[in-house]
Amino acid sequence: MSHTNPFREITRGICTCLEQPSGASYDFKAGYYERLVSTRWFNRFFWDASRQDYQEFASRAILRTAGTVLDVGCGGLAQTAQLYRSTNNDCILLDRSLEMLKIARARLWAGSGLLPANIQLLQGDAFRLPFPDNTFDTVCSFGTIHLFDNKQEFVDKVLSVLKPGGRFYFYSMTGETKISRAFMSSLRKVREFGNVYSIAQTLALFNQPALEVQSHVIGSVVFIAGRKIKQSV
Numbered sequence: 145m146s147h148t149n150p151f152r153e154i155t156r157g158i159c160t161c162l163e164q165p166s167g168a169s170y171d172f173k174a175g176y177y178e179r180l181v182s183t184r185w186f187n188r189f190f191w192d193a194s195r196q197d198y199q200e201f202a203s204r205a206i207l208r209t210a211g212t213v214l215d216v217g218c219g220g221l222a223q224t225a226q227l228y229r230s231t232n233n234d235c236i237l238l239d240r241s242l243e244m245l246k247i248a249r250a251r252l253w254a255g256s257g258l259l260p261a262n263i264q265l266l267q268g269d270a271f272r273l274p275f276p277d278n279t280f281d282t283v284c285s286f287g288t289i290h291l292f293d294n295k296q297e298f299v300d301k302v303l304s305v306l307k308p309g310g311r312f313y314f315y316s317m318t319g320e321t322k323i324s325r326a327f328m329s330s331l332r333k334v335r336e337f338g339n340v341y342s343i344a345q346t347l348a349l350f351n352q353p354a355l356e357v358q359s360h361v362i363g364s365v366v367f368i369a370g371r372k373i374k375q376s377v
């Protein structure tokens with residue numbers, strides 16, 4: 145995939161499609177965030193879930209599919225770096241934050257200074273994806289839906305670049321439990337999260353005739369996978 149890369153390299157191994165690459169909100173907390181979400185206690189206490197739960201689900205998108213994969217809001221790959229190092233699929237890992245992408249790059253380099261040839265790191269905006277509709281065989285986005293107020297728009301944008309017949313994988317934190325609701329509501333006040341949704345509200349975002357959907361819940365995290373059966377969603 146790298147030989148057909150139409151995007152501008154902004155720093156070694158990372159391309160951008162943005163005119164204004166700096167200033168993403170995660171740029172200022174990238175290192176802190178990545179350390180926090182890598183801890184067992186944080187995921188158990190606030191979400192009543194584990195890193196293994198995330199990784200098992202993400203492996204379905206990254207390892208058990210074939211073709212092209214787009215990960216929207218890939219972050220620093222705290223849960224997924226090992227999976228991306230192991231896949232043969234052509235993957236584009238997109239994030240708004242350059243600092244998060246630099247952490248992702250370091251994890252993929254793993255001391256070698258080389259990205260796997262099938263992996264591209266791309267700075268971009270989920271709401272202005274630089275791809276035509278129906279481009280990817282698989283799309284995924286982990287731990288992202290709950291960040292946005294315009295959740296339906298986010299989901300629809302990501303699904304618009306999925307080919308008919310393609311597979312999608314999302315998981316999102318919800319305010320389903322007392323602790324997660326309190327945590328999300330307090331961070332909502334400082335604009336860290338979008339409106340706090342329940343599991344049912346999150347699942348309703350996928351209630352569309354063009355989609356076949358399966359889901360399961362662990363703690364306050366809802367895991368949503370499925371297939372796009374028609375062109376438009």
Ligand SMILES: C[S@@+](CC[C@H](N)C(=O)[O-])C[C@H]1O[C@@H](n2cnc3c(N)ncnc32)[C@H](O)[C@@H]1O
Nearest residue numbers: 170217218219239240241244268269270286287
């Ligand atoms: C909560 S982190 C999740 C990161 C990773 N998917 C994970 O599971 O660890 C959310 C990520 O979404 C990115 N993000 C936020 N808004 C975005 C947007 N509009 N377009 C692309 N990425 C965005 C942030 O920079 C951050 O890296």
